[in-house]
Amino acid sequence: MPDPALSSFGMGWPNPALFGCGSVAQLGDCLRGLGATRVLLASDAGLQKAGLVERVAGLLRDAALPVEIYTGVSPNPREVEVEAIHARWATADCDAVVALGGGSTIDAVKGACLRRFTRRSLDSLFDDGIHEHPQQPLRFVAVPTTSGTGSETTLGAVLKTPRRKLVLRSEHLRPALTLLDPELVASLPPRATAATGLDVIMHALGVLTSNRPHPIGDMVGAEAMRRAAAHLLRAVEDGRDMEARAEMMLASYLAGHGITLKGVDGIHGLSTPVESLTDCTHADSLGVIFPHVMRFNMPVAAGRYACIARMIGVAGREASEEAAAEALVAHLTALRDRFGMPDRLGALGVERAMIPELARQAQLSAATQGNARPLGTADAAALYERMI
CATH class of the missing domain: 1.20.1090.10 (Dehydroquinate synthase-like - alpha domain)
Structure with missing residues (x-):
């Protein structure tokens, strides 16, 4: 018998989250509530080909939020992808970022968040630790399309540089909001x-x-x-x-x-x-x-x-x-x-x-x-x- 508690609900711990089929429709309003005015949507080529990137971008445009799109994240997110997201975030003058995808995309966006508020390389962060904190709101929203890594709620990001692959952790890496919509996972092979x-x-x-x-x-x-x-x-x-x-x-x-x-x-x-x-x-x-x-x-x-x-x-x-x-x-x-x-x-x-x-x-x-x-x-x- 289906669990009635899994129909739709919200959480404020460990971070704000909305759970339920169709919850992604609230993305635009949620971002506006966070104070966003221009959004970077980060994802991967597979979700772009499946039409999900454009669907989510449409939800943002319907909420009168201009959207920049990056779909270059690979299954093992690398430093070059983190740098590309970070650069697009800055040059497009976005004040919010949405990670649409599995743990790879969410982790890559977390890496871009680190680059944005520390202004240091990933290798430097691996070697010396993370001591900085954001001076401005990151307005980072996670919209997972797989059920696996749990990156949508953790403090860590698994990232790969030419030197190594390790986990970076910071209390500032948790998304400001997570939308957990099971319908987004239904087409996963x-x-x-x-x-x-x-x-x-x-x-x-x-x-x-x-x-x-x-x-x-x-x-x-x-x-x-x-x-x-x-x-x-x-x-x-x-x-x-x-x-x-x-x-x-x-x-x-x-x-x-x-x-x-x-x-x-x-x-x-x-x-x-x-x-x-x-x-x-x-x-x-x-x-x-x-x-x-x-x-x-x-x-x-x-x-x-x-x-x-x-x-x-x-x-x-x-x-x-x-x-x-x-x-x-x-x-x-x-x-x-x-x-x-x-x-x-x-x-x-x-x-x-x-x-x-x-x-x-x-x-x-x-x-x-x-x-x-x-x-x-x-x-x-x-x-x-x-x-x-």
């Missing part, structure tokens, strides 16, 4: 739905097993896991199942907030270096890595995995802790295999010669430091070796 949905599950798993205690983080992480585990397959098999789409969109949002409160684990800590040295997708790297990190964590995290397994119904209460934890690994691995994702890093372009650098970069990640079991350089290298 099954493979992309599966990939982004696996990301939601990995986020929830990381939140629930992170070594950083936070009871509210555990609550939102558990709710994200429960909703995603119950509805991901439905969303993949029938993209027009709006209940499943709504549940996955909410799960993504909740998992993103859980990341802000608790962080994630070594699965993401080992994933980012792989994506830094190759051009693989985030979901594919996660899919290879998660069973190995979960088994590495078993000596200290079996109890947490067992609780998750029982919560989502892949192990009964009569099962031992060890058996329930193994059932969770088996269930998630079977899900990955059903989606046709790779199971070896070699398929993603990783070579053994890269392992020392991968292991070194893994230690730079806050996610690695948040792993349930300490995961040092030698541990990371050994895990990468097993995954080639």
Whole structure:
């Protein structure tokens, strides 16, 4: 039976958000309420080809808001794209920016926000941290078109420079408003739905097993896991199942907030270096890595995995802790295999010669430091070796 609470509602925590089918129609009025007079709409070529960019631009024009459009964001947002958004924002004299797309577009816009208020390069921000704060309102609105990264609610942006791919974090990176419209996700192909949905599950798993205690983080992480585990397959098999789409969109949002409160684990800590040295997708790297990190964590995290397994119904209460934890690994691995994702890093372009650098970069990640079991350089290298 559909959850009546998922029809339409608003939130003021952790950031203002509107949830509901058709909520994107309120975009123009919301931007006017924020004081916007000219808008930069950032997106990608795929959404432009699908007609969604022009549809959203039309909503802004209907609200008497002039629109500049940029559609050059790639699946792994790079510094050059951040710079292009930042330059267009300035030269077109826009006073608001809308990120229409998945986590890549939202993160690229976050990078442009950082460039706008710090006036420093991304590498400088990686090296020296972010100490500045905006002198003027950023009027940044996120309109996600996937249910995956949770970037619409997190404080971080995953960005790639010629030197590396890392996460930049600032309390000023949360959108001023997020519009969560499940109808915008309905046309997402099954493979992309599966990939982004696996990301939601990995986020929830990381939140629930992170070594950083936070009871509210555990609550939102558990709710994200429960909703995603119950509805991901439905969303993949029938993209027009709006209940499943709504549940996955909410799960993504909740998992993103859980990341802000608790962080994630070594699965993401080992994933980012792989994506830094190759051009693989985030979901594919996660899919290879998660069973190995979960088994590495078993000596200290079996109890947490067992609780998750029982919560989502892949192990009964009569099962031992060890058996329930193994059932969770088996269930998630079977899900990955059903989606046709790779199971070896070699398929993603990783070579053994890269392992020392991968292991070194893994230690730079806050996610690695948040792993349930300490995961040092030698541990990371050994895990990468097993995954080639």
